[in-house]
Amino acid sequence: LPGKKVLIVYAHQEPKSLNGSLKNVTVEELSKQGCSVTVSDLYAMQFEPRATRNDIVGCLHNSEKFNYGVEVREAYKRGDLSSDVIEEQKKVQEADLLIFQFPLYWLSMPAIMKGWMDRVLVEGFAHQFPNCYNSGYLKNKLALFSFTTGGSQEMYTKGGISGDIRYALWPMQHGIMHYCGVKVLAPHICFAPESVSEEERKEMLLAWAQRLKTLWKEKPIDCSPEWYFK
């Protein structure tokens, strides 16, 4: 949809990876639609994933005993968060849609992306109890988790050896995005790209491009416990 703003948060070390190709397809397809697309290429940016004292510029709210959550909440109010965090928050604020593109690491996102969540989605900016879930501060935004796996689709079924892939999505989609008020579109999962033929990988990229063509018509998933665990 022309005019829509999209932020791609991308975590892969290798531009020639399938994740790199998926990211490129996203940029191309959405740009072609007239969307404005921004990419946070976390490894290329050498994004700092650690939540530390360095995230607060200047004096601490309580220098006797360090509490990261309290300190970043107060620093956010004063405009004293470190500049890399402020920059990411601006990108989030502007975006209508956040796309997270990554390889599955230990049934989760790579540490560098988890660090982005930890450091960017600060209390006061993204949420502040009781402003969470449907009243989180990032309501009216959409998120989509697009990732690749090592394991096959069969392994990731309910009765499969790894369990339903939806279990892994609970912390990301519900625990993080929904908590901040963001509505979630169905995830996009490319299973086991390393174990399939070149032809099948090309089809994976085509399928993603195809989905992007009608993405703005999609309805968010019902991001409640039933979606994951029923």
Ligand code: FAD
């Ligand atoms: P790549 O190896 O980069 O890509 C696969 C192939 O696609 C390559 O041969 C590449 O050349 C090719 N390709 C790239 N672009 C194109 C194109 N345009 N057209 C055709 N082919 C192309 N997996 C799990 O399932 N569960 C886990 O819990 C898990 N934990 C992990 C933890 C760690 C620390 C690590 C390192 C891996 C883990 N994995 C796990 C595996 C990981 O998820 C997969 O290795 C990863 O998802 C594969 O994606 P990739 O982009 O890195 O693949």
Ligand code: ZN
């Ligand atoms: Zn939810």
